[in-house]
Amino acid sequence: MITNQGHKLAFYVTPGRLPAIVLDAGGGLDASYWNKIVPVLAEDTGSEIITYDRSGEGRSSDVPGPWRAQNAASDLAAGLTQLGVTKDAVLVSHSLAGEIATYFVNEHPHWIVGAVLVDASLPEFYTPSETARIVAANQQQIAALRQQPQTRATRQLLAEADNYGPVHLAYHAMAWPQNVPAIAIVSSQTPFPTPLDAGLWRQAQQEFVSAAPNRHLIVAEHSSHDIPLDRPDVVISAVQEMVNQVR
Template identity: 85%
Template sequence: MITNNGHKLAFYVAPGRLPAIVLDAGGGLDASYWKKIVPVLAKSTGSEIITYDRSGEGLSGDVPGPWKAQNAVSDLAAGLAQLGATKNVVLVSHSLAGEIATYFVRQHPHWITRAVLVDASLPEFYTDSETAKLVAANEQQIAAIKGQPQTRATRQLLAIAEDYGPAHLAYHQQAWPQNVPATAIVSSQTPFTTASDAQLWRQAQQEFVSAAPNRRLVVAQHSSHDIPVDRPDVVINAVQETVKQVR
């Protein structure tokens, strides 16, 4: 258990050698999300594998107020610092964790040697028009949740929604550092059911990869947004290749 800014966070470590592989799950998910992947990577790479429960998930404590990626960066950095994983880290981030990864590598550029972004939420996606569309689409759902008895899961949803528009307009202005190589894995289905949103998601992934020569795009065929569950082999292969490039 790691303490940061007054709350506790649960980190889980499979011992091994460098580079350490850090797995960060998407919104509403905890370390157990990687259960199909951790044992395979531990055996095939021999690397130290680190997973954790973000605040409000799993065994980690709740934090009141709106969810902020910068606070999540602080939590992850505190855990990795205490575990001594502050160099040669391969960061694997799914969905919402892509926002944490983007801010993290900007703040700690010498900690992360390479990244694998798994259908990650990337800055390129959050244009003014798309952000406004998402905020409007979420309003009805958020209103319904507010009228229900609150659970830990609904409190987390409300925390993410509270500052969603301004937070993502600011996120749109961020850029992944040119010196940190990355593999972007995009699902064939994307997180969206509407064709226009799905196309913009794919376009954002392609724009991200095209912005630097040390990035590549992998398509996870026959997969929903939950690539680590539907196609763990795609994630495992990408991480294995990344580790080979570090060693």
């Protein structure tokens, strides 16, 4: 357990050598999301493996107020600092954790030697028109959540929805550092049921990898947005590739 800005966060470590592999799950998920992948990566790479529960998830403390990726990036930095992992790390980020990764690598570009972004939420996706469409589509669901008895899960969803439009328009202005290699994995289904949004999600992934020569795209065939569960082999292979590239 580590403490950052008054709240506690649970980190889980499998000992090994550098580069350390840091796994960050998507929204509403905790470190257990990676349970099937961690032992395979540990055995295949010999690397130190780090997972953690973000604030409001798993064994970590709830934090009142809006959820912000910048605050989550600060939590991750505090944990890695206490663990002595401030260089030679490979970051593996799923879904919402792509936003955390983007802020994190901009704040600490020399800590991360490479990243695997697993159907990650990338800045390129959040154009003004797409952000407005998401906000409009989610209004009814958010209103219904506010009427329900509050649980830990609903509080987290509402915290993530707070001021969603302006937050993601600001995120759209972010860019991944050119010097940090990345592999982007996109699912065949994407997180969106509508063809328009799914196409824009795929387009954003392609735009991201096209922006620098040290990035490339992998399609996880026959997979939902939950690639680590549906196609753990694809994630493991990509992480192994990145580790071999930077070791």
